[in-house]
Amino acid sequence: MVVWQAGRAGNLADMADLADTTELADFASSAKSANCQGREGWQQMGWKNVERVIARRLGGERVGNRGSASPDVVSSWLAVEVKHRKALPAWLKDAIAQAKATAGDKLPLVVLHESGRWHDGDLVLLRLRDFEAWFGDCQDLGDMT
Numbered sequence: 001m002v003v004w005q006a007g008r009a010g011n012l013a014d015m016a017d018l019a020d021t022t023e024l025a026d027f028a029s030s031a032k033s034a035n036c037q038g039r040e041g042w043q044q045m046g047w048k049n050v051e052r053v054i055a056r057r058l059g060g061e062r063v064g065n066r067g068s069a070s071p072d073v074v075s076s077w078l079a080v081e082v083k084h085r086k087a088l089p090a091w092l093k094d095a096i097a098q099a100k101a102t103a104g105d106k107l108p109l110v111v112l113h114e115s116g117r118w119h120d121g122d123l124v125l126l127r128l129r130d131f132e133a134w135f136g137d138c139q140d141l142g143d144m145t
Contacts, residue, residue, distance in 0.1 A: 047084040054082050057128065059137065096127060107134045 048062075051072045055062040060075030073080035092110075099108035108130055112123040 047082070050084045051082050054080060054128075057132065092125070096125060100127070100130070 048064075051062045051064075054060075055073040058073060058075055058078055058080060060073045060078060060080065062073055063070050071079040072082040095110045096108070099110050102108075107126065109124055109126040112125060113119065114121070
């Protein structure tokens with residue numbers, strides 16, 4: 001299971017940390033269509049809009065709620081569950097910042113392990129920006145399967 005930092009989309013303080021102006025334009029367009037204005041408007045961006053942005057960035061399609069268990073976003077090689085929160089835990093952000101600071105030219109990631117559990121269930125966390133930089137154009141990766 002891979003966990004991406006998708007929840008940052010609803011946090012205005014993180015807007016300066018957006019990977020590119022395309023994502024900012026996506027948020028602006030979504031906010032405008034939702035009649036959102038000012039700081040409160042950005043924070044009111046809903047999970048559907050976050051899923052749409054993630055789908056575009058990963059070269060996938062937002063599946064939406066179909067009344068049964070299904071991924072939020074699918075592509076030819078990814079099944080993505082997007083979790084949108086007002087704020088992520090500080091210790092989690094600190095862990096990814098530490099990984100980024102010490103990674104050099106390697107892929108920075110955090111492995112989350114629950115005490116007393118098998119490592120097969122550990123979670124892997126990396127920033128979406130790092131995922132995109134490492135794997136390149138996600139649409140092209142579908143040919144690998």
